[in-house]
Amino acid sequence: MVRLSLTVSAALVLVASAAAQNAASHWELVDANAPQTKEFQPACGKELRGIYEDLSIYAVPASCQIKSSMLPAEQMYSQLTVLERQQLEGDTEQHVADWNREVKEAVADFAVETNGDVPENSSGQLPFSNRRQRRKFCRLTTIDLPKSQPQSRILIGSNCAAEETTNLIDFLPSNTEILPVRTQGFVAPLSSLPLNHPILEKSRTLKHRQSLQAIVDQVDVKAMEQDVTWLSGEAEGSPFITRSSTSKQSLEVAQWIxxxxxxxxxxxxxxxxxxxxxGPNVVCTFKGTEHPEELVIIGAHHDSRGSFLNPRAPGADDDGSGSSMLLQVARLIKANNLSFGRTLIISAFSGEEQGLFGSAALAKKMKADGKIITMMIQGDMLAYRKPGEPIQVAFPARYHTPEVTTLLHNVTELYVPEAVVGVTGACCSDHQSFWEAGFPATAFFERNGPIADPKYHNSGDLVYREGYDFAQLRASTKAMLASVFEVADVKL
Structure with a gap:
């Protein structure tokens, strides 16, 4: 799951090697078409083009140049800007203050190579700057530094096209991430729904149906355990070591799904x-019988991440839990021979961990094709329950359509009364791609408040560990199933 916190920092980051810190720190963006009287001209404003963990990726107009080299922005294409810090359970105000200070004073921290041997501080904990090891990011264009530092390069610029990666990988360090930049255009989220929208109509008429409750209660924990342990590599016979969407196994995972x-x-x-x-997205379609042109989409992502320099990426919670939810929805449709008034699409996305790329591709295509999306919902991290906490279902505080979130909050309380329903600051999963494209969208998360899973983006994200809770996963799945069945107009 790709998430950002609410803590804002405005530091501009050019990705550089540690040795290049001093050389890079004086770079600035200027408008080549404007008088050079100011360091930053208004025409050099930035445009959000994507999100990668705690980085937001921006594009700048072609007239902008890097002052020290006059490299046109059309060649460099994007800058990395530190926008927000990931909010984690247990953070203190001092943690946030430390983060903001370090972002401003040490932008090269984003490119420091590390083998994980980080000295502990006096309290026996890792220094805050190293609580999450960082990797270099490739942006296609390379600029050789002055001869005084010939051994160093600064990586900036474009979207590392596939045909360029072979050459790039020859000189990039082993921990380099080659990350394409999303280019679907300006972020234009839906501002509000019209009064006759099906979401608002459903909100006005929503009531509990025992016939739907009977379907919802069929969610099978044993079947979900089999699916998620197969995806995480914990089940006997599972071939999966990693589900990184840039790995060869990503296609194998997609074929299995x-x-x-x-x-x-x-x-x-x-x-x-x-x-x-x-690897590819996997898109299952159940065609609607009455309004087939109206689409209801339920999604999760089948890719995952592991620990720094660790080849294993089991992703049992992030997002094996969501993937198993999708399979459970499809299983119950078959088991009950269900049909729908609206077309129901079940989509397992790839590329979420690298920047929501799979969902962005589908959302872009659907928008270009003029598709009508009544609702899109995403399930990402559905199975972790912090010891001592109740079962919960949380909706995002941002990057969502409020009317959809309100409806599904009510659906959850009707059909999953065992769950405490609330809000989370965790965000930025695949629903955001649809929200950005102007479609109604929201997401489901496992907990009210910030991320609490200690194995988040870790090779220890396994099923058989403390906190991975199938009662929590079952409740999340019931809530999502009830939601899409209501909006897709299931025939019972």
Whole structure:
């Protein structure tokens, strides 16, 4: 899951090697078409083009140049700007203050190579700057530093096209992440829904239905355990070591999910290849009987992340839990021979951990094709329950459509009374791609408040550990199933 916190920092970051810190720190953006009287001209404003963990990726106008080298922005294409810090359970005000100070004073921290051997401080904890090891980011264009520092390079610029990566990888360090930049255009989220929108109509008429409750209560923990342990590599016979969407196994994962969807009777199942470096999305469609042109989409991502320099990426919670939820929804449709008034799409995305790329590709395509999306919801991290806390279902505080969130909050309270429903600051999963494209969207999360899972983005994100809770996963799945069945107009 790609998430940001509410703590804002405005530091501009050019990704550089540690040796290049001093050389890079004086770089500035200027407008080549304007008098050079100011360091930053208004025409050099930035445009949000994507999100990667605690970085937001911005594009700048082509007239902007880097002052020290006069490299046109059309060649460099994007800057990395530190926008917000990931909020984690246990953070203190001092942690946040330390983060803001370090971002301003040590931008090269984003490019420091480390083998994980970080000295502990006097309290026996890792220094705050190293609580999350960071990697270099590739942006295609390279600039050689002056001869005084010939051994160093600064990596900036574009979206590392697939045909360029072979050359780049020859000189990049082993921990380099080659990350394409999303380019679907300006972020234009939906501001509000019209009064006759199906979401508002459903809100006005929503009531509990025992016939739907009977379906919801069929969510099978044993089946979900089998699915998620197969994806995490914990089940006997599972071939999966990693589910990174840039790995060879990403295609194998997608093929397995496709076979499961096909066995559950999806009318169509598509492997959506959108970029050669990434595994595909897997898109299952149940065609609506009354309003087939109106789409209801339920999503999760099948890719994952592991610990720094660790090849294992099991992703049992992030987002094996969401993937198992998708399979459970499809299984129950087949088991009960269900049909829907609106077309229901179940989509397992790839590339979420690298920047929401799979969902962005699908959202962009659907927008270009003029599709009508009544609702899109995402399930990301659904299974962790902090010891001592109740079962919870949380909705995002931002990057969502309020009317959709309100409806699904009410649906959850109707059909999953065992869950405490609330709000989380965790955000930025695949629903955001649809929200940015102007479609109604929201997400489900496992906890009210910030992320609490200590194995978040860690190779220890396994099923069989403290806190991974199938009662929590079952409640989250029930809430999402009830939500899409209500909006898709399930026929009971």
């Amino acid at each position: 496709k076979s499961q969807f096909e066995s559950y009777g999806c009318h169509t199942v598509e492997l959506m290849h959108y970029q050669s470096r990434f």
